[in-house]
Every structure is written in C-alpha cells, then in structure tokens.
Amino acid sequence: MIHFLQTLISGLSLGSIYALIALGYTMVYGIAKMLNFAHGDIIMVGAYAAIVAVFQMKLPGLVAVLAAVLVCTVLGVTVEFLAYKPLRQSPPLTVLITAIGVSYFLQNIALLIFGSEQMASPVIMKLPALVIGGVQIDGITWGTLAVTCIIMLGLTLFINKTKMGKAMRAVSEDKGAAELMGISVNKTITITFAIGSALAAIASIFYGSAYVYIRPTTGAMPGIKAFTAAVFGGIGSIPGAMLGGILLGVIEQFAKAYISTLWSDAIVFGVLVVVLIVKPTGLLGKKISEKV
Amino acid sequence: MAETMLKVEGINVYYGKIHALKDVSFEVNTGEIVALIGANGAGKSTTLKTVSGMMHPKSGSIHFMGEDITHTESYRLLPKGLAHVPEGRRVFLQMTVQENLEMGAYIQKKISDEDLENVYKHFPRLKERRKQIAGTLSGGEQQMLAMGRAMMSHPRIVMLDEPSMGLAPILVDQIFDIVRELHAAGTTVLLVEQNASKALALADRAYVLETGRITLAGTGAELMSSEQVKKAYLGG
8 A cells, every 4th residue: 555655656746747848748739739849858958957057057956946947948939939930831740840850959969068978967856755654755756746736736827817828828729819819929939938948947857856867868758758648638738738747657657666667668658549549639638620 | 081091002912822802902981881792702801801910912002090001910900909800700719708808908908897897788698608618609699709809909990700690680680780889989890791781781881892803882872772782792
C-alpha cells in the first residue's frame, strides 16, 4: 500500500511537469493551429539557463528561476517572430518542418556552447521530505506538485476570467471573428508563445531538479511525452493538457514500479494509441468541424 | 447635405484567380441605411469582408471617415467605429452569451454594465441566457447575439451580412425592427440581404450587385419599383 501511494505521488509529480510542458503545446496549437516541435528544446534551454545562473553567475535560486523564465520567454517569442510568423499563410506541413528545424537549431547551438558532456543541474528547491502515514515524499516531489498546481490554477483563472484570457479563447475559436472584435491575432499569438515558454522554463527547473543531468538533447524526451500528453488529453484543450500530463506521469511511474522500467515508455505510448483508437479527439478534445 | 462616411471606389477583389468584385464603387452617408442586394454569389459578402479588412482588394480604394483603410488590418477597424456582423454570425460558440458580449467590448478599457444592460434591453432573450454557451442558442438567438456584440463597441457604422438568413418569418421581422432601432439610435447601417423586399423597404438607398458588378443604384423606393429588380429579386 505504501509502495502504491508513493508511486502514485511520484507519478502525480512527474505528470505535473508533463502537464506544464503540454500546456505550451496545447495553447500554441489552440491559438496558432501549429505543432511547435521546438517546444521541448525550450526546456533544455531553461535548464542550461539555470545552470549558468546558479553555477557561473552565482545567483540565488529564486533569481535563477526568474532568469530561466526570462530567457525562455524571450527565446519563445523570438522564435515565433523569426521562424513562424513569416509562415502564417503557409501550409501546416511547412510550419511543422520549420519547427523541427528550429528544434535541431537550438540543440546544436547548445552543443556549441555547452558541449556534448552532460552537466549537473542545480537543486533549486531544497525542501524537507514529508512523511504522511508512513509514506515518504521527497521535497522535490511535493514541491513540484504544489507549485504546478498553483500555476495551473492561475492559468485556468487567467484563461476564464481575464479579458486577455477570454480574447485568447476567442482567437482560438475563430480568428476572423476575433479580429472583427478588435483583437490582434498576431499579438495574441505572441502572448501565447510567451506563456507557453515561461511554463516550459518552470518545468525545466523541476525536470532538472528531478533528473539532475542536462545535455543538449535533454528536451526531446519530455517534449515528446508532453506532446503525447496534450494529444492524450485532447490537443487544444487546456484542462485536457493538464489531465493528459498528469495521467501520463502516473501511468509511467506505475509501469516502472509494477511492470518494467524498460517497458515503461512503450506502455505510455501504447496507452496513447489505445485512447486515440477509442476517442480520436483525446480525452477532453472537442470534435472539430472544418469550416470552409 | 450628409457627409460621406464610407466611400468605396473601383475595388477589384480576387479569390485566387476568380475575379469576385469588378470595379465596385458605392458610398454610405452618415445616418443612412444602405442596402446591397443581389443573388447568391453576387459578391455581397465579399464586399463587406473587403471593407472590414478580412480581405484586401487588388486595386481601388476604401475610405472611412475620410481615412484610407484599403489595406488596414481587420482588427484596427472596430476602434475607428466600423463594426461588421459577418455572414453566418460567427459568434464564439464555446463561450457564454455574456462573454461574447464582453468580446464585443474588447476595445473598451472597461466593460460597462450600462452597455450590457442596453443590449439586454433590446434582446431580453439574451439576458435570460447570458450564462449559457452560445453554441446552445438557436439561430435567431445567435443572430441577436451577433448584433448585440456589435452594439457593445458603439460603432459609427454597422455592416450586417444577411441578418435574416435561415430565420423564421417572425424572427426576421424582429431582426429588422432591431436594425430600425439601431438606426434610430444614430448608427449608420450597411445591410446585405437576399430578402430584397424587406431590405428595400427599410433602406434609404440601395445597390444591386450582379456577378461582382454594381448594376443598379437608387433609393429604396426607386429600386422597389424598378422592373429589373422586381423580376429578379421580388418574385415578379
């Protein structure tokens, strides 16, 4: 029972990291209708930013987090402006290939600057372990869970209650009509990339703390899993990304604990395949009718 | 002499290779109701889309309140006072009625309760359903919502694209009543309609569009008595 609870909690914690990243995928997809496959590499950049901030610039932990958020936000917005904005009228495939190109570009820039050797990432959150009813929860585990819950709550409120959030929903539903309301679609896309990248930066801090070693290709796996989570929950749906991310993390940890560490990824992606066969729009996805 | 609010001069608009609007020119004066009538595919919606910046002409010009808006981006036009209720209503189906109205007031710093109440006064049905998702509304209610949403920004001119389309006759009358009220409250109206008799009865002036060209222009009454219009649009 204790083993079960511990697995569940570590699954929730890992899942909440996936959820943070998946939110970036799903929001960008919802607003810009593109799959930003360079999103995972933003995590890698965030992790390196934290390493530089803490070990080389000797900044305190919290400032390092802010630095990582700033670097990723600026990077995300810049990539959007330079690489994706000129392709607004292009076919989706062109944009998709461009995103993959950006992904390789970022990985290779990191390779040039930091080399291929893995680097240790700083442990920014030093929290005491909690023991509840015999279940021991690491500081990083419950810390991740707590912070991501607050962020997701904040994001939900932002999307549902604020003027900007509502405008984002309007753009995601009907760009033409949103423009007729005086909403700038371009500005909305920029803000979406900024938010998505900031969330990825925070995810990178937790990911670095949990997995310690960072290399230029670090972003690929959490990136692809978070993308899976976004599709799993229903791409374009914000609650879907949260649910998909958390479920994916839980399934992964249980597969590791009870079945096989080796097979855990296969099981995770197997679940995705089954979900998509049964419900092609994902768990919370809406049926999209193409307008002409 | 009323001043010209909207002046469209010789616009040519293409969908790829299809020449959708050919040298279309017309104007709307402050305080008028102007109707554009014509058959399906004549270019009525394209005309409105081009004025509101959803499309741009290859040649020709569009001036609004004396300012050249030919290539102005769509989202910059509502702040200037040009509202467009597009074909098919295009309300935000996944947002509530009230949120839709709030989006109509997006350009305002603050959403005023007074404006909301004003819309609800015109459309009591919307007030009853203000917390409902717009996708659950009937066609007539969605049309009301689209018009209410346009009212929220206090536009100088509102362009209505087929507001009566697909509605029951009693609702059509209601919608036309609202257009009349909007106009009485000081809004200039550019109305696109297939329901030519109703549109002409309401309009100060009207233009007839045929396959992308303006073929006739005149006051509502003149066109209503024109043999050509009678034959083509008023059922003999």
